[in-house]
Every structure is written in structure tokens, then in C-alpha cells.
Amino acid sequence: MGIIKFVVMYLAMVITISPLAVISVPNSSPAAVESWFKSLPNAREKLTKLHFYFQDQVSGPNPSAVEVARSKLTASSPHFFGLTRVFDDPLTVSGSPSSKAIGYGQGIYSCASQHDTSLLFTFNFYFTDGKYDGSTLSLQGRNPLGVKYREMSVVGGSGVFRLARGIAVASTYWANATTQDGIVEFTVYVLHYDSPAVSDEGSVEDM
């Protein structure tokens, strides 16, 4: 053994671990969040537009959306009133389910209307790629499936999307009424802050 083997192991460890150090998500310790708030007066609010496809797979052996509740009325309701699913749906760069995933839509939808097939959505977009890796957006809204463009609210966020607000436009790209599988095109307009993140060590990193 000896020192050479130790040094080689140490270098291998550093080389393996170092990519983590360049993640763009700011430090979430209380001290770092406090510093971020203190830097807010110098921050600029900016508009970011995001575009991706939400792959809602209900049928088959590997569904991404699973039923967790229904009411006594659901089976006889033309609008599936009471049906509730939890989903962890891939967000892909194109409409093709096999295209690159850049994150996940994770949350719950319920059929919450007796007058049309309209869902209550309460969910997060969790991004796993590029400069948004590790950041989230939190959304809530009414999603009437029969309408071409549905507006839902971005009510907050984390990481690069701290204090975000905005509008998510959902539009059905493809759907199968029999299987209830669907692909939804999302165009999301987000106001958030473009500010240097001050970490609790006092260093400044540009996001």
C-alpha cells in the first residue's frame, strides 16, 4: 500500500466528486437563504420562457400516473368526478415519449368538475438538466381538458426559481380517450430573480 496508492485513491475521489461543485442551484442553508434575501434589492426580475412536453402514461405495466382515489360517483359520472391520480411524469424536449427528459412533473390531479372534464392540478415541475438542474416550480390551477389552451398559475419555486410567479399554458398534444394516456405541451412564462447568489461562506456565484 503506502502513500502512492493513497494519493491515487484520493485523486480518483476528488475527480469523481468535483462535478457536484459546479451545480448552479444555490445553497439552501438558512444562512444562504438569508443572504439571498439581503441581495434582493440589487436583483433584477426577469422573464424566462420554458417549453416542454408532459408525458402522462396511465396504461400499461409502467404507468407514470396512478389512481389513488375515486368516489362512489366516479364510475357513473361522464366527467370522472372524484378520480384522483398521483403522477411523476417525464418532461421531454419534444412530443416523442423517447425524447430527452429535462425533468419531471410531480403531483396530484383530481377530476373536480361535474359540468365538464376539468382537473384540479397541484404539482411541481422538478428540473434535472442544465442550469435549472435541481430547481423547482410549484403550480396550481384548473385544467379543463376540452379547452385548447389552459392557464395554470406558477405560485412559487426553489433554486434559481425562488419567489417565482408566472403562467403555465397547457395544451393537449396527443391523447387516447380509451387508455387515458396523454401528452401535454407546456409553455411556461416565469418571472423570477436574476441575482448573484451570496453563499454563507461569503462568496458570490453568478447564476
Ligand SMILES: *[C@@H]1O[C@H](CO)[C@@H](O)[C@H](O)[C@H]1NC(C)=O
Ligand atoms: C387508443 O388505445 C387503444 C387501446 O390500446 C387502441 O386500441 C387505440 O387504437 C388507441 N387509439 C388511438 C387513437 O391511438
